[in-house]
Amino acid sequence: MSAPPSPAAPGAPLVVVMGVSGSGKSTVGAALAQRLGVPYADADDFHPDANIAKMSAGHALDDTDRGPWLDAVGAWLADHDASGGVMSCSALKVAYRDQLRHHAPRAELVHLEGTREVIARRQASRPGHFMPASLLDSQFATLEPLGPHEPGQVISVDQSVDAIVQAYVDQHTTTESRTR
Numbered sequence: 001m002s003a004p005p006s007p008a009a010p011g012a013p014l015v016v017v018m019g020v021s022g023s024g025k026s027t028v029g030a031a032l033a034q035r036l037g038v039p040y041a042d043a044d045d046f047h048p049d050a051n052i053a054k055m056s057a058g059h060a061l062d063d064t065d066r067g068p069w070l071d072a073v074g075a076w077l078a079d080h081d082a083s084g085g086v087m088s089c090s091a092l093k094v095a096y097r098d099q100l101r102h103h104a105p106r107a108e109l110v111h112l113e114g115t116r117e118v119i120a121r122r123q124a125s126r127p128g129h130f131m132p133a134s135l136l137d138s139q140f141a142t143l144e145p146l147g148p149h150e151p152g153q154v155i156s157v158d159q160s161v162d163a164i165v166q167a168y169v170d171q172h173t174t175t176e177s178r179t180r
């Protein structure tokens with residue numbers, strides 16, 4: 001009898017950087033992808049025009065708006081399963097993260113956690129973005145923080161981008177060596 005196929009070699013990390021608007025997903029996601037040497041994408045670029053128009057007009061998205069968008073984000077993750085990659089995506093609810101993990105089961109989450117005060121200040125100081133500051137309350141109301149049963153890390157936004165990236169790398173390395 002032939003030996004069963006050996007499991008696929010573990011690939012580079014496949015990461016979703018999550019959090020409310022203004023938490024630093026795009027900034028940290030791009031920096032993390034560069035550090036890991038993997039492709040990067042921003043879920044903002046996967047929204048249909050109708051979603052962008054709705055948010056620009058000051059209305060929060062609902063589950064129906066987010067469903068097809070999350071499938072498109074999940075498809076990118078699935079396409080990058082072998083190479084690894086980093087995606088910035090709000091992924092506010094557990095159900096949304098389950099939807100992403102359905103497409104890409106090995107995806108891990110990095111939740112950028114911070115107070116409303118700090119994040120509102122950062123969001124307000126960001127020029128020319130379609131997302132109005134008025135939607136921040138609804139983002140926090142919708143947010144279901146990354147739970148202990150979900151693979152990934154919660155990292156405070158109250159530190160430099162470099163320090164956040166380093167915190168990810170340190171924790172990831174520790175977890176890898178523990179499971180090896």
Ligand SMILES: Nc1ncnc2c1ncn2[C@@H]1O[C@H](COP(=O)(O)OP(=O)(O)O)[C@@H](O)[C@H]1O
Nearest residue numbers: 020021022023024025026027122126159160161
């Ligand atoms: N750790 C950080 N420290 C200071 N400023 C930050 C940090 N992370 C992000 N920013 C700034 O905060 C603003 C929001 O970040 P951004 O990456 O656009 O957030 P998101 O993609 O989650 O909406 C930007 O102006 C960005 O430069």
Ligand SMILES: O=C(O)[C@H](O)[C@@H](O)[C@H](O)[C@H](O)COP(=O)(O)O
Nearest residue numbers: 020021022026044061066090131
């Ligand atoms: O699910 C949502 O409500 C949106 O995806 C939202 O969470 C996202 O944050 C916006 O696309 C704004 O973009 P920024 O997060 O870059 O502000």
